[in-house]
Amino acid sequence: MNFRELVDLFISASVVFIAFSFQYLISFNYKMTTAYLLATITAFVFHELAHRNVARSKGVFAAYKAWYFGLLISLLLSIASRGSIVFVVPGAVEIYMPIYIPSIESSIAVAGPLTNAIISLICIPLTKIHGVSVYASVVGYVNSFLAFFNLLPIPPLDGYKVIRHDITKWVFAMALSIASLIFYWFFE
Incomplete structure (x- = not known):
């Protein structure tokens, strides 16, 4: 990982963490702040690294790139709402394939949400x-x-890239994400 990519990932993860935990940070709730730090690392960082590592394993150039305007909006919205409105648009792993291969794109796209579903x-x-x-x-x-949201088949989300090339892969990943989401909504 080059220095620029590492800085982008660190700044993005920091803003995602602040946005999700702002209400706990300002109330000095260290237990929930720590929980959201762990959630940021496992959900956001592992998601992006999964995309990047699968891409590189397939011989595709991939690097995480922060979207600083989106990060600024995310941070300002969280601060202005005192943490009650969280909408993060941190950036993405950008890939470059000299020859476009749909199956490789779908494998790269599903890696992030599938990682999230497995962790959940x-x-x-x-x-x-x-x-x-x-x-x-x-x-x-x-x-x-995060798995469920990213698997929605809406451009530019991961789900769109997966479903247009491999519906079986998409159904499997979406089923895992829905099963875990149902548990956390209704049984937890």
Whole structure:
């Protein structure tokens, strides 16, 4: 990872963390602040690194690039609403394929949401363990929501890139994300 990419990822992750945890930061709720720090790392950072690593494993150039205007809007909205409105648009892994191959694009696109869905499923049994249940619940819910949202088949979201080339892959990933989201909404 080059220095510019590392800086972009760090700044993006910091803004995502602040946006999601702002209400807890200003109320000095360290437990929930820590939970959202873990959620930011597992949901946002792992999501983007999954895209990047799968792309590179397929021989495709990939690098994370922050969208600073989107980050500014995200930060200002969170601060202005005192954390009650969270909408983050941090950036994305940009890929470059000299020869466009749809199956490779769909594999790269599904990697991020699938990583989130798997993390959210791993957190389910952890929500029943005293001492880690709050952290597991926040991490699991944020990951399940991010997986579901990113799998919506709407451009430029990952779901659109997956469904147009491999509907089976999309159905599998969406089913995992919905199953975990249902757990966090109704059973947690």
